[in-house]
Amino acid sequence: MSEPKIEAYDGPAGGWGSARSLAEILTREEIPVTGAAMLMKQNKPGGFMCVSCAWSKPAKPLAFEYCENGAKATAWEQTRKRTTPAFFAEHTVTELRGWSDYALEEQGRLTHPMRYDPVSDRYETVSWADAFAEIGRELRALDPKSVVCYASGRASLETSYMYALFARMYGNNNLPDSSNMCHEPTSVGLKASIGQAVGTTRLEDFETADLFLFFGQNVGSNAPRMLHPLQEARRRGAAIVTFNPLRERGLERFTDPQSPVEMLTRSSTRISTQYHQVKAGGDLAAITGLCKALLAADRAAEAAGRARVLDHAFLEEHTHGLDAFGAFCDAQGWPAIARRSGLTRADLEAAAAAYAKARSTIGIYGMGLTQHRKGTETVQMLVNLMLLRGNVGRPGAGICPVRGHSNVQGQRTVGISEKPELVPLDRIAAQYGFAPPRDQGLNTVEACEGIRDGTVRAFIGLGGNFVRAIPDTGPMEAAWRRQRLTVQVSTKLNRSHLVHGEVSYILPCLGRIEVDEQAGGPQAVSMEDSTSCFHGSKGVTKPVSEHVRSEPWIVAELAKAVLPPNPKVDWDAWAGDYAKVRDAIEATYPDLFKDFNARMFDPGGLRKPLKARERKWETETGKANFVVPAGLDADPDMPAAGPDVLDLMTLRSNDQFNTTVYGYHDRFRGVKGTRSILFMNAADMERLHLADGEHVDVATVASDEVVRVVKGLRIVRYDIPVGNCAGYYPELNVLIPLWHHDEQAKTPAAKAIPVRIVKGSQGAAA
Template sequence: MSARAKTHPKIGKGSHAAGGWGAARSTGEILLREHVPRSGPSLLAHQNKADGYMCVSCAWAKPAKPHPMEFCENGAKATAWEVTSRRADRGFFAAHTLHELEEWSDHDLEEQGRLTHPMRWNSANDKYEPVSWSDAFEEIGRELRALAPQQVDFYTSGRASLETAYMYQLFARIFGSNNLPDSSNMCHESSSVALPESIGSSVGTAMLSDFQNCDCIFYLAQNVNTSSPRMLHDLQDAVDRGVKIVTFNPLREPGLERFINPQMPSQMLTGHSTPISSEYYQVRNGGDIAALFGVCKALIEADDALKASGISKVAGSDAVPKDPSNAATVAFAASMAAADTRHVLDHDFIQTHTSGFEEFADAARGYDWAELEQVSGLSREQMTQAANTYAKAEAVLMIYGMGLTQHVMGVQNVHMVVNLALLRGNIGKPGANICAVRGHSNVQGQRTVGITEKPGLAPLDKLSELYAFEPPTWEGRSTVDTCKAIMQGEAKAFVSLGGNFLRAIPETQAMEEAWRKLRLSVQIATKLNRSHVVHGEIAYLLPCLGRLEIDEQASGPQAVSIESSVAHFHGSRGRAKPASNELLSEPAIIAGIAKATLTKGRVPWDEWVGDYSKIRDAIERTYPETFRDFNKRLFQPGGIPRPVPARQRKFATSNKKANFITPPRLFPQFDIDPAAAGDVLNLATLRSNDQFNTTIYGYGDRYRGVDGTRKVVFMNKDDIEQLGFKDGDVVDLTTAIDVATTRRVTGFRIARHDMPKGCCAAYYPEANPLFPLAHHDAKAKTPSYKLLPVRVSLSGVASPS
């Protein structure tokens, strides 16, 4: 039975632990609902296994020694969703106009099942109609040739393989365009900007082995039970070894509190769960810099106190100055002295490997504790306790997610994570590294093989040498830039390799209006979504094979490759029967469009489509150090580690050092009417456990007690009372900045939730219309989906101006 929104939704208490029977039931339900109760389990047996396929959901790593079931609830949903028996075939499109389909929900569009035939929009009857592949390629090529390269955008979602992404960026550049916006622009671009500045690497330095070698984990702003549930196995193993996990997250999430492992009969039968976080600090939305500054300040001042005492082996509070106003620092320093510690900081590492320490340390010393407490929402005692735990650990693994990157100050958030790691040398040694948890499978890998709007990050000279063309050197458009260009009428064509662009972006209403003015929109996809039913003057819907399906080409069944969150490359081989005989692979579609469009370049498109190993050979020729022996090692257990010099404490920055970079302030400066500031809450968007990014599997959120709706705003109980509401009220949310344009979402039900005062949360993408396009990090241009000032008013009642 299809999941549907309910007329009378229920909001109650959520689960207190991740996994368990709830995850098992949910997995069984999705297999039944998608009509794959027999084929689904046999397929899942190969998910994330050495000889199988990489999950199409999150980007977590494929271990060398997998569990018997190396998939999670969300991974099972993604697999069932892709291999469903449902079909959005010719008959479906013949029965529905696109105007009608625009009224359908995201869930209901995708729930129609797999696309089966290439389609072209007919303006006369407002329907998608079948078209031959050759005719589709011919017209798309003709339309692209009629446009200037600057007028065309080539978007990439996170699921395409390394082989496809390499071909796609090459096609765009031979065409003459660097307009290569991608989903990374909307999630971890802040990491891609900040990490190179701090440590000279665009990716994190962590490996799976760090979970076995650390003695402490700092877990920052990433919801493991919805975004990367398989990581719970690694966290559970670490806890069982006695590792302390210190968590900073606004909401109390079950996966960061307790885990019942579905693969452990003892836990499933008894209900016994593993406690995950030993310390849990509910930082306010946007308070991460202040919280981390507080931890750093405690470390630095305790180190100052120890040095001032001149005592290295004398225990007790007599070893440090007795300043009554500084009791917490005195106690901290005393505890370190009692532990026979001369220094709290790793001064040898700081002196040898870093730059900028003194400036950063002075900034930390200079902040008043009261200000840090007010901005972070944490007490001095909490920040000091976190620092104490950190200081007593020898190898600390730093894990963070989009709760830090999707901010106006996302780059500075990431700088602060690195600053904390550098204080005690927690980078480049076993167990001590930085793990930036990416969202979609292979969103990181696409960047590795050239999907970037920044020409300086692509090997243009090598591409020119290999393929006999002159690559464009002008800077292309990121996702935000593309949205601006579409709204201003500068972009004329949009080619999308997967994804649901119109749902993923901010400024939803204005973008949909502008989208209809595009001359050409081309969508390469497996399922129907919002970006397909809102369209340009000429619109094509091109269905492709999914990663899970057998990809038979001239040389036989093909394999593809994917990069994980811990920068390892993995082979992936599909095992399911294709949904339709009319489907082409992503490489075949890219090659078909490229051959119909390009008049220059020397690329063996047909050879590549016939044998993907030749694409991998080309990738290796382009990036010889990164992809050494690529084909030979493709299915190497545990994956092929990507060379990351910072793992060996070799920092490829301009000064060859790891850099302490001091944020200029603790919190963004918003232009809000002071008279109305007391009514403003800071909104964060979040995902339910029944979705992945813009894909909505159903209308439940077991972990937050939501059933039958997604139009919910979670609020602190004190805020509900002080603003004059009650739990269950139906309200509207209105953006409290950039008020020249009214941005509002309506009909959201208040749900009381354990979260910091002054904060609220709502689901993505339902809350996306609230976000101005200009509300993003200044350097990374990542939309600030985790921090937006909003006002709440009873539904139908205008909020204050």
Template sequence: MTDNATKDTDDLPHSPGPAGGWGSMKGIARIYAEASASPGALDSLRRLNKPKGVMCVSCAWPKPENYSAFEFCENGAKATLWELTSDRCTPAFFAESSHTVTALRDWSDHELEKSGRLTHPMKYDAASDRYVAIGWDDAFAQIGATLRDLPREDVVFYASGHAGLEASYLYALLARAYGNNNLPQSSNMCHETTSVGLKKVIGSPVGTVTFADLDETDCYFFFGQNPGTNSPRFLHNLKDLKDRGGKIVTFNPVIEQGLVSFVDPQDPLAMMTGKETIISDQYHQVQSGGDVAAILGLCKVVVEVDDRARAAGWDAIIDHAFIAEHTTGFDEFVACCRATAWADIEQASGLTEAALRDAAMVYIQAEKVIGVYGMGFTQHAHGALNIAMLVNLLLLRGNIGRPGTGCCPVRGHSNVQGQRTVGVAEKAHLVPLDRLKALFDFDPPTKDGMHVVDAVQGLIDRKVRGIISLGGNLVRAVPDQQRMEEGWAAQDLVVMVSTKLNRSHLYPGKAAYILPCLGRAEVDAQASGHQAVTSEDSFSMISGSVGHRPPASEHLKSELAIVAGIAKATLAPNPKLKWDEWTGDYSRVRDLIEATYPDDFRDFNRRMFQPGGFWRVNDAARRVWNTDSGKAVITTPSRLSAHGFADKPGRYRLLTMRSNDQFNTTVYGYSDRFRGIEGTRDVVLMNPADIAEAGLADGDKVKLVSDYDGDNVERVLGGLTLIAYNLPRGTVAGYYPECNVLVPITHHDETSKTPASKSVPVRVEAL
């Protein structure tokens, strides 16, 4: 099943046991205890992803119209229980003698979050090196006064993917009314490659599949996506496909258990007997950055088989009628397929010709194929080329724009896609500025704002002087962490809207505030009653969410109320900016979203609780291509690798990964059972042949050292244990966010600036 598995690596610790099953149940129970979650949190799990319930705060997997009794997964349960902890981080916590901000820097990410839910608005007091309580009105007034004094272009409005569409829309409005488009968002770090790369070739910045397509497809081709940890509810759809005889082919440097086997926790017989569903029919361990060559190999086989079929007078393999009507660039690409030597494809991909031929035959024999990918595909210096190549493969047989087919990027945060949809975007042309001007009677700025990469570079260069962070843990989440910490602390103003303590709070600027917000599962009571919020999933479905748990503290405000409070204290009076009215009734904000984006949000308030959500229509899914040519673009690759640097002796390609006990920068615990790693995150995984060649041994203490040619900055991560692991030669792996210190901020996708965290040049050295 695995192309790169050898006798030397078959017995190494990886993926012990299936995804799901009792392991999943034990993982949830352990985090329930670890989080000190209240019994009422279990009721929240019952309501997850159901009508009039709560959209999961973890990944952006869709809420199905026909839901199951338990419509949540292990990671979603962990995220919910972690947020609904009974632990509290009160002003008394910061008053303890050992809890100065400087001392807290020695705590782990896990320990910081374990301090519990933040309960009061806080301001940093430099004299005591502590956060102290402050009233909401005073906090807003002081923040507003500082923002008014700062140059408009020197302030950044960052958003994680947590806030709902309503708060996100007002947040973008605040930034533009303030005077800039500095609205970087967490998608800059993960799927901005999709937004830019996919838009270029099919005219859509998002995937084309709907939930119904999953029930009709015959085959999935997976690239760099790990459903077992990052979107476990997807496993049920994969099992359904296998039950009806479909095929799954996977390309990933790491063997991820969710793509190997699965025991359905909702199947009593499977739970009693341990009966596994084998997920991947073929699992190819492509080397990091080798997807371009691997997909070119697949396409080369498709072209060869089509040539032979047509020469023999048989039915064509390629959908030539579709190609002629709907695409450009076909002839040049086919010439490239024919001319590229198999030896070059094998060298760049790390896979054999025979393996790629086997995979291509599955593609050829399938009537309907969906291409799935995640950040293992997007986070490369040429990640956009990866996406273009996958689109090439799908287009060859018309696998976009008909039922059961399409391109399926899997988003990693609950509303990361939706925030972009309602205006949290640094590119001015993505937002209908003319409608904003008509609705609110001001002139929105037309100059593009800062991408996350620009913002981090601005912080390093001391050009960014203030940041508002709507959720997130930006200091920990971005590349060049050490330089980022220094630049973050040098700002005039740092404002963080948060639910828990994290590392970004520990590098306060000259003025720093923590503004605690409600969790999505908590009751949001405003003037007109209990409020609902909405979000957009990976499949462009919009759904409502209603909180039901008592707030963790009476002093919390909703994200929308916090945004409105900052806006009122900062902006000049404008009768069209009705912050109090919008805070009192979120349906008024949804009316504004509909007025600004009428095609996407028609009858928004009426449809928000439609079972399964309502679809924000995607033209490419209907074979309408909003590209420069009006057709889908078939791309001829200019290179065979996506990693963007030359190979040389002693240089390895580091890919960063998440553990089973983790969501983004939130670390729930130290059990990565799918990889057989327990009790630590300070590890580096390496092929045993590479270990021997380097003169090292399994279990050695090592450090990773940056081997980046783009600058002379020293980047080192030490104290790591070397683990012999089943990886392709030349590829090593370590955990995110710990390895961010090794990722240069200038090492990113050339078109989207998405950090290239899946192929970082490093050396491995003994301590």
């Protein structure tokens, strides 16, 4: 980490800044030549799917079908650095707990299975056979309902299917995953509104849309490959209207690194045609304002004898609840809408006019909508807006939630879910000859509650860094150590290995980019992108160590160690030939995976059927439903705003993906050498008598008497709405109360945390 430096960045997304950042990480991870060659196979037919985000993979890929962050993810995984048994012999776990997230992962790839030794306070090498023997004994001795089987969003469809089957044959539906932390309001909200739990758009819709509405999604850092279709859309005259608290560079300007002309001339494309800096949590009010303006414009058009603004034919045939929704919008006054959204009536009417003018519109959103107490209602408000003009179920239009991890949507498709009603349990029972549990499993928040109160005794982590990703870091880490067993299937060392149970194992796995050689020969795996297309992926590099194993093999060995033999499940055959797993997936989900093995490498992917795209609504009413929210506030139970209370939102830097920190350079926000930052509006700084560069402590304002504080954050004056402030995830998770979550989906409300600032600290951030 270099000396902290705060300096405004004036460049576009992409461009030379992206090229320099890529060159830097390839050099740092000691793969400047092999890494560059590897990237040419990323997101390509016959190559490997990106291990970073889940954005769509085109049928005709670009020459360089990867973005800056996707390249960083590849370099980070394929580093030449290794975390060997010698490293663990040199460092106690207590010492390593004091290291930063970056320093831990920067040690490189894990090479051997390890078991924690409480006497030496070190991880020591263990054989795979001994590891599974003890894990099996521990799990068989526990009540299955007390065991959590967590899955990160990177696990392949094959691994996820096997893992979900293992959990249910073991006896629980405790299958939380990273969806619980980000897009669960999408799954809950869309299911009730349009009858399917995923978006309705395909990549080709971007080619014909006239308007893109962005809400709470930072495309420049979280799905940069989307900038290519957005740039093409702007060139053909499409409009992009953005609602986001911060002015994110990827939604302002973009220079295509693959264009020699743009790179040489340093020219760029303006992305957003309107940019509205909505307050954090103000999207619900802002969308209400858009709908209110549209309803008024439609009535005015009718009175004047002009063409109507709303799609009344669609509304009559395909929707339910319009009258109640219209009454709600009419009842909301413009002053209240403006106060909660932070936008003027003129702002919202201008955005509504652009929407009314467009023939086909795509509504794009991220966690800025979902991570609130009323996140599910906010997602449903966006659906309401799209329904008003019939922008669901036709070309060039639809709802587009941008998923994070590369297979976070896919693992839900094949059974990773704590909700038994979303899984074809009758078919699974017949297929494998056992009685699957039918009770609700634990989601992420409930798993944390169980760990805290002692009812959860064991945690198996299939990837990810759960301890670092969850809220209430202080109380949760203390409770975590009381578990009997923790098992982490991982590629790199992270904090979840160091905050462990009484018995603890690290099981190192192959990365997706590595050749996976099994009894049946080199294996391929598959995943689902954000547009509901399934893609095959083949590893291209040599494994990091002869001692690492594939995720499907690890799950199979786990199942064999814990479960009694079942003649209908040949775990060894599945581990030796993943095509057999795909056959099983197709048997369980015949409508979704028809001819799976034959079509998994189809250009553009095997398409999952989307009923709402065909205007077939699998809802209780048989139609798309207008859902009326309770009010304008996405976080109505926050403490009453006082002069010294701000709403904190957590965010990611340009140099990270989820909990993985690639470096300390948030280029777009002009921050280098530190993550101990609090972004603030100049007016709030003046009102609270704070100076740019001053160090402060930040404490959560809550009534539960738990002390939640982060010390030593450096204030950075920034263009952020008055009353809001922002800092980095996951370091500021300590400030999020576990109970502060979406009311329906239980996703942590990380975008609206009431905090108070205390002057004078020079300590380091948590």
